[in-house]
Structures are given as structure tokens and as C-alpha cells.
Amino acid sequence: MENIIEVKNLAKKYGSFTAVDGINFSVQAGEVFGILGPNGAGKTTTLEMIEGLKPMTSGEAVLDGHNVSRETRLVKSLIGVQLQSSSFFDALNLKELLEIFASLYNRKVDAMELLREVQLDEKWKAQVKELSGGQKQRFSIAAALVNDPKVLFLDEPTTGLDPQARRNLWDLVTLINKKGKTVVLTTHYMDEAEVLCDRIAVMDHAHIVAMDTTENLLKMPGLSTIARFRVDKPLVDGARLKTLTGVTEVEHEDHTYRLTTDNSEATLADLFKFGREAGFKLLDLQLHQPTLEDVFLKLTGHALRD
Amino acid sequence: MRTLAILTWSAIKMFARNKQALFFTFFFPILLMTVLGLINFDKTSKIDVGLVLTGPPNQATAQFVGALKKIDFFTIHEGIETDERQALVDDKRAAVFIIPWSLIPGPSKVTVVSNVGNPQGAATALNIISGMLDKTALSITGASNFFNVINEEVNTHHLKYIDFLLPGLIALSVMQMSVFSVAFLFVNYKEKGVLKRLIATPMLPSIFVTSNVITRMIVTLLQTTLFIALGVFIFHAHVIGSYWLIFLIAVLGSIMFLGLGFTISGIASTVESVPPLANLIVFPMLFLGGTFFPVDSFPAWLGHIAKYLPLTFFSDAMRSVMTKGYTISQISNDLLWMFGWAIVMVVLANITFGFEEKRQ
Numbered sequence: 001m002e003n004i005i006e007v008k009n010l011a012k013k014y015g016s017f018t019a020v021d022g023i024n025f026s027v028q029a030g031e032v033f034g035i036l037g038p039n040g041a042g043k044t045t046t047l048e049m050i051e052g053l054k055p056m057t058s059g060e061a062v063l064d065g066h067n068v069s070r071e072t073r074l075v076k077s078l079i080g081v082q083l084q085s086s087s088f089f090d091a092l093n094l095k096e097l098l099e100i101f102a103s104l105y106n107r108k109v110d111a112m113e114l115l116r117e118v119q120l121d122e123k124w125k126a127q128v129k130e131l132s133g134g135q136k137q138r139f140s141i142a143a144a145l146v147n148d149p150k151v152l153f154l155d156e157p158t159t160g161l162d163p164q165a166r167r168n169l170w171d172l173v174t175l176i177n178k179k180g181k182t183v184v185l186t187t188h189y190m191d192e193a194e195v196l197c198d199r200i201a202v203m204d205h206a207h208i209v210a211m212d213t214t215e216n217l218l219k220m221p222g223l224s225t226i227a228r229f230r231v232d233k234p235l236v237d238g239a240r241l242k243t244l245t246g247v248t249e250v251e252h253e254d255h256t257y258r259l260t261t262d263n264s265e266a267t268l269a270d271l272f273k274f275g276r277e278a279g280f281k282l283l284d285l286q287l288h289q290p291t292l293e294d295v296f297l298k299l300t301g302h303a304l305r306d
Numbered sequence: 307m308r309t310l311a312i313l314t315w316s317a318i319k320m321f322a323r324n325k326q327a328l329f330f331t332f333f334f335p336i337l338l339m340t341v342l343g344l345i346n347f348d349k350t351s352k353i354d355v356g357l358v359l360t361g362p363p364n365q366a367t368a369q370f371v372g373a374l375k376k377i378d379f380f381t382i383h384e385g386i387e388t389d390e391r392q393a394l395v396d397d398k399r400a401a402v403f404i405i406p407w408s409l410i411p412g413p414s415k416v417t418v419v420s421n422v423g424n425p426q427g428a429a430t431a432l433n434i435i436s437g438m439l440d441k442t443a444l445s446i447t448g449a450s451n452f453f454n455v456i457n458e459e460v461n462t463h464h465l466k467y468i469d470f471l472l473p474g475l476i477a478l479s480v481m482q483m484s485v486f487s488v489a490f491l492f493v494n495y496k497e498k499g500v501l502k503r504l505i506a507t508p509m510l511p512s513i514f515v516t517s518n519v520i521t522r523m524i525v526t527l528l529q530t531t532l533f534i535a536l537g538v539f540i541f542h543a544h545v546i547g548s549y550w551l552i553f554l555i556a557v558l559g560s561i562m563f564l565g566l567g568f569t570i571s572g573i574a575s576t577v578e579s580v581p582p583l584a585n586l587i588v589f590p591m592l593f594l595g596g597t598f599f600p601v602d603s604f605p606a607w608l609g610h611i612a613k614y615l616p617l618t619f620f621s622d623a624m625r626s627v628m629t630k631g632y633t634i635s636q637i638s639n640d641l642l643w644m645f646g647w648a649i650v651m652v653v654l655a656n657i658t659f660g661f662e663e664k665r666q
């Protein structure tokens with residue numbers, strides 16, 4: 001697949017502070033690419049340099065074959081942008097706003113159709129300040145779509161939304177991606193990255209610390225699954241748990257056991273077999289599979305959100 | 307071009323839907339005009355009458371003049387004909403009486419020059435004085451022969467306070483609207499990230515600025531028209547000069563203060579800091595800019611400062627055209643100064659104001 005975005009040695013310095021330190025990555029046409037990282041990692045700065053909003057200190061970004069620094073206006077016409085915090089004019093309704101934004105691209109837009117796409121058609125007469133958080137974000141996405149962009153940039157589209165509004169927005173992003181638009185988004189939610197992104201770049205302290213498909217990141221060696229369960233009677237041969245395939249650690253407290261494994265499938269098969277042979281029942285079996293949180297912890301040695 | 311048209315139309319809609327802006331742009335000045343227009347600053351207790359004697363008076367004439375001077379609601383100014391006529395043209399006399407040195411009823415002609423711009427004053431003077439002349443004639447000749455009173459009317463521009471106020475009020479309102487509507491709006495846009503969202507599109511910042519400038523020029527012309535209409539129809543103000551010139555001055559004044567508005571937008575980082583910053587510059591001009599008081603009534607040192615303020619040139623140009631009917635060449639000094647100020651403000655605006663964040 002062709003690369004629609006190529007970023008080479010991109011860096012941004014604010015005085016002596018380095019916000020983005022020579023990062024490299026590329027985004028393929030049609031994929032959802034996520035940049036995951038804690039506050040202050042440099043996600044927004046990276047995005048805004050690629051969008052032509054912030055001058056780069058060094059390095060370059062090429063979007064659809066156009067150098068962002070040299071052909072800034074052309075690049076801006078090819079992309080749709082939702083900023084981390086942006087607002088719109090007061091005193092105009094949603095329909096008027098979309099029409100104005102279309103005119104900034106020298107285009108005409110069917111504003112009502114676009115509002116329908118983001119489920120705001122009934123609100124067309126409202127002003128932005130009258131919308132809920134989730135509605136605001138959906139409108140913001142609609143405004144980013146007025147020019148039928150090739151790439152859609154979303155900077156923390158679901159921060160501050162309730163779970164239902166988040167899920168609603170994920171559906172919208174998936175829908176937009178299915179229509180063939182490349183999506184680049186930033187987030188600090190792993191579940192969001194897991195659900196939405198084909199590939200993820202994990203960013204921390206101005207650097208990309210890992211970049212791969214979501215699947216591969218979760219299969220990273222050294223990440224373990226934890227199985228927790230209770231048993232209906234005391235285990236006579238508890239030490240046997242340690243010998244089950246994949247198990248690296250066993251902890252227990254009364255009837256509750258906690259197994260750490262790096263091969264959950266094999267461990268579970270062995271565990272059920274052990275139970276049948278020793279005549280005990282497994283109660284409340286819970287599996288905690290590795291998340292991006294674990295990936296992040298593993299990579300950086302600190303938690304994503306603190 | 308289409309983009310500019312759509313942006314301008316939207317800016318007009320936004321202006322029209324902003325109740326606060328409408329209040330300060332239109333209703334507040336009207337309120338001010340009403341209050342100041344209702345207070346009668348024009349109550350002149352005495353009627354100024356000019357008296358011209360064609361020669362050293364004989365006894366009868368001297369008696370007549372003596373009697374005239376005793377009427378206490380007249381202020382009698384004696385002088386030679388040319389001076390008195392000029393004084394009347396300058397609206398300093400309600401009427402001028404030209405009286406022969408020897409008052410002989412019959413052959414003696416008394417000429418009355420009355421100020422049409424001040425009809426009440428002229429009529430009062432004419433009534434009383436012709437009554438006195440009749441009595442004098444009666445006492446001299448025992449009726450029958452009266453003085454030959456010739457009434458001559460001269461058009462002057464009788465200036466009332468409203469005539470002084472109106473041009474200044476227009477200049478002041480245009481200034482307030484231009485400075486505050488731009489500064490509040492653009493600082494708000496800057497603070498809330500609206501400008502950043504706009505430059506994420508291929509739009510040129512200059513187009514957006516232009517659309518807002520055009521909108522405010524339209525508002526300026528509306529303000530000027532509305533205030534003149536109210537001044538003329540309700541407060542009977544006089545507008546003598548060319549309306550084209552009045553509009554030209556208004557637009558030039560607006561450019562000057564829009565430049566100031568954008569400069570403030572560039573300097574202020576929050577909406578809260580707009581009023582103190584803007585008032586620091588605008589407030590002194592409210593008093594020193596010649597809106598409510600003539601600049602030449604200030605103490606000399608203050609007058610020297612006041613006379614170079616942008617608003618002073620603006621209201622002076624307006625006033626010269628509206629009340630004196632000056633032409634473009636007669637106000638060229640004011641216009642040049644306004645032009646100079648406009649350039650200074652626009653250059654400052656270009657230096658301070660930008661769409662990009664300052665912290666780069």
C-alpha cells in the first residue's frame with residue numbers, strides 16, 4: 001500500500017525545550033493510525049506540524065506527495081483537521097458554519113447531508129455553544145469533512161466524553177474510515193487505540209518508543225496474561241500449578257489463586273485437565289489479557305496515566 | 307472573491323446578532339444625543355442687536371439710542387456697518403439696525419437686517435424697535451408720518467449645540483464601534499482557538515480580516531446615516547456640506563480606528579484585558595477629541611495635545627463639512643492628518659496582530 005504520509009526526522013524545539021525529537025513514521029492510505037501517549041508526550045505538536053499549523057524546527061513531512069513546509073496551503077486543502085481544543089464562531093448555526101467552512105475551501109457543501117452523517121441534522125439550527133461535549137466533537141468532525149479530505153486528523157477526539165458518547169464517536173470514525181479516508185488520531189485511551197487503530201505509534205517524552213500493528217504490540221514478548229480463580233475445596237497438590245505450561249508465577253490467598261502466564265491458551269487447557277484429575281471445581285475464573293497499558297509500562301517503565 | 311463575499315455576509319450576520327454590539331453601536335449614541343439634545347444649552351438670555359449710525363446723532367436720535375440701551379434683554383453693539391453686517395453673518399447678531407443720524411420721520415430710512423437663522427431673536431428685535439420708532443415718530447410729528455422701515459433678510463447658519471454635537475458624536479461612535487467591536491471579537495477568536503481553526507484551512511488570513519473590515523465600514527455608513535437622520539429630523543440640526551464628503555471622512559476615520567482595534571487585538575491576550583487597554587487610549591479622546599467641548603476651550607497646553615489626537619481631526623473634519631459646508635480642499639489638513647494616523651495604526655496592527663500563536 002502507498003504511504004500517504006511520510007515523516008522524516010521531524011523535530012520541534014521551543015527554546016531549549018524539545019517537544020518532538022526527530023521522529024520517523026509513515027501512514028498508509030486507508031488506515032487508521034494512532035499516536036498513543038501520555039500528557040505532554042508531543043502528540044499535538046507532531047500533528048500540528050504535519051497539518052502545516054506549526055513550523056517545524058527540522059525534518060520534513062510529506063503528505064500525498066506534497067512537502068508540508070513548501071506547499072502548506074495545498075496540503076491544508078487535502079486534509080481535514082479537528083484540533084484538540086478549537087471553537088467556532090458564535091452567533092451562527094451549525095448549517096451556516098459548515099457552509100462558511102466549505103467556502104474557505106472554495107467549495108459548496110450539502111450541509112444538511114453532512115450533519116446527518118454525524119447525527120446532528122436535527123440540531124442544524126443550534127449554535128455550537130448549545131451542544132453537548134459529544135455533539136461538539138461530532139460537529140467538529142463534520143467541519144473537518146467539508147472539503148472531502150484525503151486524510152482526517154483527530155486530536156484526542158474522545159477526551160472528556162462519557163462512555164456512550166465515546167462509543168458513538170468510535171462508530172463514526174470507523175464509518176468515515178470505511179468510506180476510504182485515512183485517519184490519524186491521538187489518544188491516551190488504550191481501549192480506544194485498540195478498537196480503532198490498525199497501527200499505533202507509542203509516544204513518550206518527544207520520542208516514538210514503539211510502532212506496530214495493534215495485534216503485534218499486544219503480542220510483544222514479555223507481556224503476560226493473568227488468570228484468577230477460586231477453588232471449591234483446598235488443593236492438596238498446589239505446587240503442581242507452577243508446572244502448568246506457560247505459568248511463570250503463582251500466588252494464592254486461601255482459596256483464591258492468581259497465575260501469571262505467557263501462554264494463556266496452553267495454561268488454561270492444562271488447568272482444566274488438572275481440575276478434572278484432582279477433583280476440584282474452578283469458580284469465578286477471570287482472565288486479564290495484556291493491554292496497551294501493559295505494553296506502555298513495559299516500554300517506558302511508567303504508567304500511561306499518572 | 308466568493309469566499310470574501312460569504313465571509314463578509316457571515317460577519318454582517320454575526321454583527322447583527324450581537325445584541326451588545328448593536329446597543330453600543332446604535333442605541334447608546336442615540337441615547338446620548340437625546341439626553342444632550344433635550345438639555346437646552348442654547349438658552350441665550352439676551353438678544354444681540356447691532357446698531358449702525360450713519361453719522362453723529364442729533365438729539366432725537368441720541369434719545370432713541372439711549373432708550374434702546376435701557377431695554378435689558380437687548381445687548382446693543384454699536385459699530386460701523388461692515389463690521390456689524392459681518393457679525394450678523396457670523397451669527398453673533400439677531401438683527402442689525404441701520405439708523406440715520408437725524409431721525410426725521412418721512413424721509414429717514416431705517417434699515418433692519420435680520421438674521422434668518424435666528425428668527426425668534428430677529429422678530430422680537432424688529433417688533434420692539436419698530437414700535438419704539440413709531441412712538442418716536444408720533445412724538446416728533448404728532449402722527450401721520452412714520453419712518454420708512456426697510457427689512458432686509460440675511461441667511462446665516464444659526465448654530466445650536468446639537469449642530470456642534472452631532473458631527474462629534476458621529477466621529478465618537480465610529481471610533482468606539484471600530485475599536486471595540488474588532489478588539490473584543492478578535493481577542494475572543496484568538497483566545498478560543500477560532501483563528502487557529504481558520505488557518506487549518508487554506509484560507510488566507512487577509513481575506514478574513516478584509517471581510518471584517520468591510521463589515522465595519524458598512525456599519526460606519528449606517529451609523530453616520532442614522533445619526534444624521536435623527537439629528538436633522540428630531541433635533542433640527544443643520545447639515546450643510548456634501549454627504550459624499552461626510553461619508554468619506556467617516557470611512558477614513560473608521561480605517562484609522564480599525565487599525566487601532568487590530569493593534570489592541572494583537573497586544574491583548576485575553577478578552578478581559580481588552581477594556582483597560584482600549585480605554586487607556588480611547589477614554590482620553592472621549593473628552594479631548596472635541597466631541598462635547600471645542601478643543602479651543604481647553605487650556606493651552608492641553609489644547610496642544612488635544613489638537614493632534616486622531617479623534618480631534620476626525621470630529622473637526624466632520625464638523626467643518628456638516629456645519630460650515632467646507633469642501634474637500636478646505637479640510638485637506640484634517641484629512642491628511644487622518645490619513646497619516648491611519649497609516650500609523652495599520653502598520654502597528656500589522657506588527658502586533660497575527661493569526662499564529664505568539665509563543666513560537
Ligand SMILES: Nc1ncnc2c1ncn2[C@@H]1O[C@H](COP(=O)(O)OP(=O)(O)OP(=O)(O)O)[C@@H](O)[C@H]1O
Nearest residue numbers: 014019037038039040041042043044045046665666
Ligand atoms: N507553544 C508552546 N510553547 C512552549 N512549549 C510548548 C508549546 N506547546 C507545547 N509545548 C510543550 O511541548 C510539549 C508537548 O506538547 P503537546 O501539546 O504536543 O503534548 P501532547 O502529547 O499533545 O499532550 P496532551 O495529551 O496533554 O495533549 C509539552 O511539554 C508542552 O508543554
Ligand SMILES: [Mg+2]
Nearest residue numbers: 043044045084
Ligand atoms: Mg495534545
